Amino acid sequence: MERKKILDINDLDITFKTTAGKVHAIRGINLELYKGETVAIVGESGSGKSVTMRAAMGILASNAKVNSGEINFTYSHDDGITETVNILSKNKKWIRSHINGKRIAMIFQDPMTSLDPTMSIGKQIMEGMIWHYKTPKEEAYKKAVRLLQEVGITDAEARMKSYPHQLSGGMRQRVVIAIALACNPDLLICDEPTTALDVTIQAKILELIKKIQEERGISVIYITHDLGVVAKVADYVNVMYAGRIVEKGRIDEIFYDPRHPYTWGLLSAMPDLETDDDRLYTIPGSPPNLLHEVQGDAFAPRNAFALQIDEKLEPPMFKITDTHSAATWLLDPRAPKCEMPSELKHRIERMKAAAKKLKEGESAS
């Protein structure tokens, strides 16, 4: 089957004007997403992952300035005709009535703050349909009940009248998902959807989003810093650092064959259940302040593998395979041979062995 491109971000560059000066938050981002697939954007706070997605939604803060780039979004009308628009060239009003909530829906981190405490949840689910599609009230009501059932809320009819404070955290996030699905969006953006939830509920919410994605064939972007979540849901991974994508690739390429020192650091900083090293591998220091223009590679000061050139010149994306590329000078043919830290190497070998064992067990049974 041919893969249809649905979102294409080209060379996006954004600065924020603040009282302290200009913050160069996004420094040239390229990202694409195909229909029905899941992309995860991973990075620390301040790396620009949320800003990128807010730009795609057209909900940037008013002090943001887009210096260059385009965000091409392809969606299909009800009659099947597809249209591609550059979201950055449209005004707020147009985006509000054509994109927000209708074509691109977003699920935020904290369900308590994204729900209106003074409105019953039924009303909140119906709101979007009535506003965007002028759906008659009774039809909207029926659809809302169906949506609540779809996201796994029992006794949906009775729950329509509930208010957010009457629901538990996991239930609230299910309601938020129902609201997001109300207008049949083509793209769902999940901004840390499970960070505020307990592990037991986290798994259920992720499975729910996955199930809905398969049934409806929508595309999903996850913004997260939790590599466990990424491992569960993503097809492709983009690792962001200081406003740039430093490594991108298929999920197995990023987890089993990472090439960028920052990705190494991220993977080894998170202990898995087998980790019994005396010390956790850490990335020293903290992310750079983007108030000041970055000279060379932004990661160089924290990078134990930094080369001299890293201080002067920002590395380009080096291609490793058709899908996998990383922005580090270590991949230049002239660079000295450099291996990932041994702790991580052992861990990846262990993970591969576990995966192999699982596969063998499956084919045997």
Place this chain on the structure above:
Amino acid sequence: MRKQIDYSAEPILDVKGLKQYFKVSKNFTVKAVDNISFKIYPGETYGLVGESGSGKSTIGRSVIRLYDPTEGSITFRGKDISGKMNRKTTEELRTKMQMIFQDPMASLNPRKTIGDIIAEGLDIHHSYKTAAERKEKVQSILKKVGLAPEHAGRYPHQFSGGQRQRVGIARALIMNPELIIADECISALDVSIQAQVVNLMRDIQEETGTAYLFIAHDLSMVKYISDRIGVLHLGHLLETGTKEEIFDHPVHPYTKSLLSAIPSPNPELEKKRTALEYDYKTSGIDYNKGTDHLVSGTHYVKCTDEEFEAWTK
């Protein structure tokens, strides 16, 4: 090298039958913590895990006496601290037991310099003779947590999240505590910074021999840092034991479901994993009826005799 804990020694903290109820109205009382017993030995890290609302933070706050316990006894360094305390015991509790909070920004006074925040405990307990001694103490503690002495004159907003949490640790450490209660102290930090703080906490334990009560919901991190672990659910301590006992041989169905829900950064495995279901209401287990049963070594599980037989078969 993993440290050795002497489990035959006198425990530094001994909690017996702790109950912490909150009266909401005349007819309704929240039983946040219900009949919990555990011990912490010198130099040990005891991890408390459980979902939100399970009472793990409440236990930490009851132990350090931010709340008045409803019932039960808390013995710290051989002295009972669960009821009214005399002045000497209060002073001992307030110096030898310290707490690190979750949100480093909310727990630091924005109008005080880092130096004053760290020295506040010294000021209150008059633990120095000259201003020079105070300064010396603050600077050595700053160095210990990986900050520079000149940071003492700065304010909390001038620091990053990880640095602020280091200040929180420095503030706890300056009183030379024997027990530090760390309540979700790394949850608000980024992954790479979390690892830095965890390493720092380990180094400090090696150097000073302080014990930790480590409260968290991230099970991988709890397993990494703790010697023993307690699993909480709905205010009951369901299972406790060394991390090997809990993670390799879980007995209680809730523990099993909790462990099965831990995400692993291994995509091949993670994509196929399904978590075990556990619902207290339909499980037929009544936590109130359970008593502590010894499984092996330090491994205890709370259940009735019949349940114990069925689970350990």
